[in-house]
Amino acid sequence: MAKSSADDEELRRACEAAIEGTKEKIVMSIRVAKSRGIWGKSGKLGRSHMAKPRVLAISTKSKGQGTKAFLRVLKYSTGGVVEATKLYKLKHLSKVDVLTNDPSGCTFLLGFDNLRSQSVAPPQWTMRNVDDRNRLLLFILNISKNVLGRLPKVVGIDVVEMALWAKENTPTITKQRGDLQDGPVAASVAEVDTKVTVERELVSQAEEEDMEALLGTYVMGIGEAEAFSERLKRELQALEAANVHAILESEPLIDEVLQGLESASNCVEDMDEWLGIFNLKLRHMREDIESIEVRNNKLEMQSVNNKSLIEELDKLLERLCIPSEYATSLTGGSFDEARMLQNIEACEWLTNALRSLEGPNLDRGYANMRAVREKRAELNKLKTTFVKRASEFLRNYFASLVDFMISDKSYFSQRGQLKRPDHADLRYKCRTYARLLQHLKSLDKNCLGQLRKAYCSSLNLLLRREAREFANELRASTKASRNPTVWLEGSTGSNQSVNSADTSTVSEAYAKMLTIFIPLLVDESSFFAHFMCFEVPALVPPGNLANGSKTGPNDDDNDDDLGILDIDDNDSKSGKRSADLEALNESLRDLLDGIQEDFYAVVDWAYKIDPLRCISMHGITERYISGQKADAAGFVRILLDDLESRISMQFTRFVEEACHQIERNERNVRQVGILSYIPRFATLATRMEQYIQGQSRDLVDQAYTKFVTVMFATLDKVAQTDQRYTDIMLLENYAAFQNSLYDLANVVSILAKFYHQASESYEQACTRFISTIIYSQFDRLFQFSHRIEDLMFTITPEEIPFQLGLSKMDLRKVVKSSLSGVDKSINAMYKRLQKNLTSEELLPSLWDKLKKEFLDKYDSFAQLVAKIYPNESIPSVSEMRDLLASM
Template sequence: MARSSADDMELKRSCEAGILSKEKDRETVVMSMRVAKGRGVWGKAGKLASRHMAKPRVLAVTTKKKGQRTKAFVRVLKYSNGGVLEPAKVYKMKHLSKVEVVPNDPSGCTFLLGFDNLRSQSVSPPQWTMRNKDDRNRFLMCILNMCKEIYGAIPKVVGMDVVEMAMWAKDNTTVKVTQVSTKDGPIESLVGEADSQVAIQKDLVLQTEDEDTEALLDTYIMAIGEAEAFSERMKRELVALESANVYALMETETVVEEVLEGLEIASICVEDFDEWLGIFNVKLRHMREDIQSIEWRNNKLELQSDSNVALIDELDKMLVLLQIPPEYEASLTGGSFDEGNMVKNIEACEWLTSAIKNLEASNLDPIYVKLRAFENDTSFINGGYHEISKGYKRRVREKRAEFVLLKCTFVRRASEFLRNYFPSLIDFMLNDKGNFSQRGQLQRPDHADMRYKCRTYARLLQFIKNLDKSCLMPLRKSYCHSLNLLIRREAREFSSELRAGSKASKSSTPLFEGPASANQSISITDTTADAYCKMITVFIPLLVDESSFFAHFMCFDVAALAPSDESDNNNPVAVSEPPGSSAKPINSSAESGVLNQCLQELLDGIQEDFYAIVDWAFRLDPLSCIAMHGITDRYLSGQKAEVAGYVHVLLDDLETRISILFSRFVDDACYQIEKYERNVRQIGVVPYIPRFSQLAARMEQYINGSRDLVDQAYTKIVTIMFVTLEKIAQVEPKYVDIVLLENYAAFQHSLYDLANVVPTLAKYYHQASEAYEQACSRHINLVIYIHFEKLFQFARKIEELMYNMSPEEIPFQVGMSKVDFRKMLKSSLSGLDKTINAMYRKLQKNITAEELLPSLWDKCKKEFLDKYATFLKLISKIYPSETVISVNEMKDTLASL
C-alpha cells in the first residue's frame, strides 16, 4: 500500500513555509494532503458532472491560537511556476456546514466541503479527490474531530455512515507503547495513534452508549446456539408483547369514551366562542375605520385652517409690497425731468421695473404660482381656499393693470421730453458760432459737453428700453436727425476754411503734351494733401466716437471702442494714426441692421464735404491723389468695429473716388502720349521720356503707405510709352534702330536712380535695356555689312557650301578658287583705314545723342572683330596657305584710328 501524503513531513513543512510567507500570525499545520481539484456542473438531470480538468492542490488543516481561543482553518495551496507552494484559498472551519461524498464517483474518493458564508451559492463548490478511500476517511475524520473539539458540533455528513467512519477509525488506529509513571513505578500503556492526536471514538459514539450496546448484545447472545433459534425466540416475544398491548387497550375503553365525550363538548364551546369573536372583530374593525375617518377629517380641517391663516398673512405682506410709494408715484406721473430730479426719476424707474418684473409668473415664488393648481381640489374649495386664491389673483391683476398704466404714462412723458431735449441741445450748439471754424481759424469739433449732458439721461433710456422697447426708435431718429445737422455744419465750415486757408496754386505737374524743356521748373507742393489729411484726422475719429457713443447711449448691445487719443482734441490740425477699433459683434443681425440704418441717418450727407476736398485737391494737383489714397487706406484698415460700419463705407467711397480721379489723370497722360505726331520723322529723344522721369520722381514724393495706386499708373503709362515709341520708330524704316536705341538709352538714363528703389520701374528699366541692346546690335550689323559686304558674303557662301561638301572641295567650286579669294580680299581690305573711317562716320552721321557715340563705336569694333575672327577660322580651313591680316593686326588698326 502506497504511503499517504498525510505522513509526508516534507509536504507539511512546505505548507508551513508557504503559509508563513503570506500571513503575519503563525499557524500550525495539523494535516496536509495532496488532492485533485475539480469543478462540478449541475446538469438538467440534477446530477453533478465534472467538466473541468483536475488541478493539483494541497489541502491543509491548520490551527491558530488567539488568546484562550483556538481557530481552525482549511487552506488550499497551489503550486507556483517554480514548484513552490503558495496560498490560494482559505476557509474558516466554523462556517463548515456540510461534508458530502459525491455519489457519482464509484471510488468514493471525491467529496465536497460546504460553507455557509460563501457569497455566490449559485456556483457549485469545488470537488476534492483523494488518491484512495483511506486518505479520504483520514482527512474527513480529522476535520470532524476538530469541529467537535473546537466548536462543539460536527457538520452535516452526507453520503457516508458516521458509525462506519468510527469503526474505520477504530480499525485503522495504530497502537503505541508509552511509559506511564505511577506511584508503583513506570508501566507500559497501549495508546492508539489516533487517540494520541484526537479521540475518535469519544467524539462519534459516547463511551456509555458503547457499554450499553455491548451489554445488550451480550444478553441476547447468551445461550443461543444458532441464528434460527434466536429468530424464533424473537418472534414469540414480539407476539406476546402485541397481545399484552391489545388487552390493555380494551381495559381502558370506558375511560377513552369519557375523554372523547369531554372533547366533543369542549369543541362545541370553542366553535361558539370563535363565532362570537368573529362578530366582535367585525364591529371593532368598523369602529376603527370610523375613528380614523373622523381623525383624518379633523386633522385636515385644522391643517387647512392654519394654512389659510398663514396664506392670508403672506398674501397681505405681498400686496403691501406692491403698494406704490407716494414719492415714486409723484415722480412717475408728473415729476420733472430736469437734471436735479433725475436721481428721483431713476429710483422710481428702478422700483417700477422691479415691481412689474416681480408680478411675472416666471419670477413669482413657486408657492404663489401653484395657487391655480389647488383651485380644482374640492377639499380646498370647501375650506375657502378657492375664495382666497380668486381674491388674490384679482388683486394681482388690478395691480398689474395699475403698473402697466403707470408705465405707459411715464414712458410717454419721458419720450416726449427727450424728443424735445435733443433738438434743443443741438440748436443751442448751432447758434454758438464759436463751435465752428471761422475765417483764419480752424475749429476742431468738441462734443464733450454735449455728451456729458446726454449721459445724464443714459440710464433713463435704459429703463425706457426695459419698459417699452418700441419707444426707442422715435428717440433714435430724433437724436440722429439733430446731431446730423450739427456734424454736417461743422464739416462744411471746417472744409471751407481748409480750402480757403490753404495758399495753394495750381501745380505744374509735368505732362506729356507740348515740347520738352530742359529747364522746366517743377513746383512740389503738398498743401492739398495736408488739407485732406487734416480733414480725415479730425473728422474720422469724431465720426467713429459719435457712432460708438450713439450705439451705447441708445442701448444697442455692442462692446466699447478704444478711446481716441486725447492729444487730437487739443490740436485741431494734428496728424495722427487712425484710431484702432475693437468691438464685440452685435448679438443679433436684426439689431445690427437697425444700428446701421440709424448710423446712416446720423452721418448721411457729410460725405459731400469730403468729396469737395478731394475734388479741390485734384484740380490743384492731380498727384495729391496718391497721398490722399494712402491716408484713406490707412484709416480704412483701422475701422473694424460694427459701430464704425458707416465710417467704413464713407472711407471706402472716398478711396474709390480718389482712385477714379487719379485714373482719369493717368488716362489723360496716356492719351497725350498716344496722340504724339507720328507722321513727321522723329529726330532724337521723344519729349515724353524725360517728362515721365520727372513725373515718376514727383509721384514717389507723394507715396505715403501703399504703392498699389502708383505701381498701376507706372504700368499703364510705361506700356503706352513703349508701344507708342515702336510706332514712332516705324515712320522712317531706315532710322528705326537709331530712334529706338536713343530713346531706350534716354529712358534708362533718366530712371536709373528710381529703378534702384522702385521694383516696378526696375522691371521696365531692364526691359528698356534689353530693347536698347537689340537695337544697337541691329544698327551695328547694318553698318558693318554696308562697308564689308563682299568679305562677309564670301564667308556666308563658304558656310553654305560646307553643309554639303568637305573643305578641300570648296576651292574647286565656281567663284571660290584661290584667285577669286585673293580678288575679294584685295577689294575688301585695300584702303582699310578709309573703310573704317567711313564706318565711324556712318555711325556718327545719324546719332543725335553724342554721348552715345563712344559706347556705340566700341560695340561696333567689338562686333567687327568677332565677325572677322570667325571669318579667319573659315579661311584657315579652306585656304590654309593664303596670307591674311590677323585679328591682332586688325585690332591694332582699329585702335590707331
C-alpha cells in the first residue's frame, strides 16, 4: 500500500508554518481534493466542477483546563506554499455524510450547524483511497468524542465496518510528532508507544464479543430470515410461559408478605396516634416555657434598669455635692499669696460644676429636676459671691501697688540721675493673680471691665509720673547752645558763620527718650493684654526695640508669658478677637493717655534749640514706627504717628519762617550783586543733609522745593525793581546758586533738578544781556539786516535793493557808520560788560559768549549782503574774527 500523506512530515511542518502565531498545534494533516459538483451514474466528476487540491488539518489549542479542536482548510499558493484559507470549529460539526453515489466511497461531506448560508452546497472532499478516508474520519470521531464528549451523526458508512477496518489497520496509524501535551485527546495516544489505537474508542470489548457471537450465529446456521424470525418468536413465548408458572408457584410467599405488611400498617397507625398525643403535650410545655421566659426577661430588664438608675443618681448626687473646703474658699477665704492655690482649685471646681449642670453635659431630662434647679441656683450664688470678693480685692491691690511705688522717690529720675523705669517687681506681683483673672473671666466676663479700668487708672498715674520726671531730667542734663532760627535773613552777611554749634545732643536726648519709653510702653501693652485675658493675635516679644536691642540687662526677667493656658480654647475665636481687639485699644488708651505730653515737650524743647534737629528726630521716629506691628501696641503706634506729625509741623513752621525771611528781601532798598540767601541756602542744605536719617528724605525734599521756589520767585521780583539791571541780577544770582550747590546736586536728585532749572534761567539771562550790549553799539547795522530778512518773505532778492531805505547807497552809509572804527565799538562793549558785572569771575565766560554771538550775527549779515548786493564789499567774517581775537 502506498504511503499516506498523513505521515508526511514536510506537509505537517508546512501547515504549522501557515498557522504560526495562533498558538495552535497540528495533530494531523492530509491531502484532499475539493469540489462542489455531483457524481453521475457513471461515477465521473462533472466538467463544470473540477476538483482543486487542498490540505485538511486537525489542530488543537489549550485554554485553561480544556482543549479546543479546529478543522483548517489550506490551499497551495503560487510557488507551492501552503496558506490557511478557512477555519471550522469541531464543536459545531453535526454530520459526516459519505456520498453513496460515489462508487469508490472516497467522497464525503462535513456538515456544520453554524454555517450562515445553508443554501450553498457544502464542499465535497475526495480522498485518494478508502484507507485515507477511514483514517481521517476515525481521527475526527476520536477527537469529537474525547474533546467534545459527543459524536456527530454518521451517514452512508457502517460503524461496525469502520471498527473492523481500524482493528486491521491499527499498526499503520502512527503517532504524529505534534501530539498534544494536555487535555482529553492525550488519553487516546500512547505516551511510550508511537502507535495509535482507535478501535477501543468506538466499540468496547464486551460489545465486540456480542457482535462476533451474533455474526457467528448468523453465518453458521440460519439460511432464511423468516425461519430465523419464527424461531425467535417461539423462544419468546416459551420464556413468557416459564415466567407465568414461576409467578403462580410463589403465591404462599406473597400471602405471607401481605400479612406482614398489614401488621406493620397497624403498628404505624398506633405510632401515629402516640406521636399526636406527645406533640400536644410538647406544645403546651413550649407555651409554658415561653411564658416563663417572658416574665424572666422582664425581671432581668427591671433589674438592669434599677442598677443603671442607681448609678445615674449616684453620679448626679456627686455633681450636686459641694465640698466643704471649696465652699469655705469661695465664700470667705483669704486672697493672700499663700492661699491662692486653694482659691484656684476652688475656682476650677466651681467652673466644672457649673458646666456639668448645663447642656450638653447634662441630660435634658435632668435639667428640670427640682434638685438640679436648686443646686444650680446655689452654685450661681457662690459664683456671684466669689467674683464680687475677688474683684474688690484686685481693685484695691492694684491701687496699693502703684501708691507704694509713687510714694518712693527712688523709683523716678532725680536731679543729676536719669532713672530707667523698672516694672519687674510690679509684674511679678501681678502674675500671682493671673490665673485668678482667667477663672474670673470664665465665671463672669462682665467683671473684667471694672478690673481693667482699675488697673489702667492706677498704672497710668505711675507711667505719667515716670515719663514726666525722666523728660524733665533729660532736658536739664542735656547741654546744647541754642542756634538762631534766622537762617536766610538778608541782614546777615554772606560770609558770617552761623549755626556752628554742635546740637547733636538734642536729637540724642530725643532718641534716648524713645529708646527708654517706647519698649516700656509696648511691654506694658503686651503684659496688659495677656494679664487681662484679651484674646488677640501674637504680640511683640517683650523688650525688643525698633532697632532690635534690649531695654536693659534685666529684660530676660520681663517675659510676659504668664505661664497659663487658655481656659476658653474650645470657644470660637474668630468673632471674639475683633471685639476683644477693639476693647483692648480702648483700655490701652486709658492706660497710656496723657504720656504723650512729655514726648511733645521734648520735641518742642529740641526745636527751640535747633530747628534742623527735627530732621533727625523725624528719621528716628520713622524707624520706631516701622518696628511696631503688634495689635497690642496700637496706642504706641498712635503715639509715634502723633510725634511724627508734631515734628513735621515744627519743621514746617521753621521752613515757613525761613521762607518769610527770604521774601523780606524784595522789600529792601535796591539790591545789587548776589543776594545773601543764595550762598546761605547752600550752607543750610549741607547741614540738612547731615541730619537726614532713615526715611526723612521726603521731609527734606519738600523743604528744598519750598525754599527754592520762594528763592527764585523773590529773585525775579528783586530783579524787576530796576529794568536796566534785571538780566545782570538774574545771571549773577543763578550762577552763584549753581556754584554753591554743585557738589550737593551731584548726590541729591531734587537739588540736581533745581540746579538744571537755574542753569536754564542763567543761559536765558546771559542771552538777553549780551544782545542788549551788542545792539547798543551795532543797532543800526543789525536793524538793516532784520529789514532785509523780513522783506525776503514777500519779494525776491533782486527787488530788495530798489526798496526805500535798502538801496546800495543806504547799505554803504550803514556800513560806514557802524564798521568804521569797529575796534573802538568792540572795546566799548567790553568796558560796558565789565562795568555792569559785580562778579568778576563771570567776565571771561560772558566776554567769550558776547564775541561768539556778535560773530554769528555778523556772519548772517555778510551772507545777506553777498546775496542781495553781490558787487558791494564789506569787511569779511574772517577779518572780524581776527579783530575780536586780538582784543
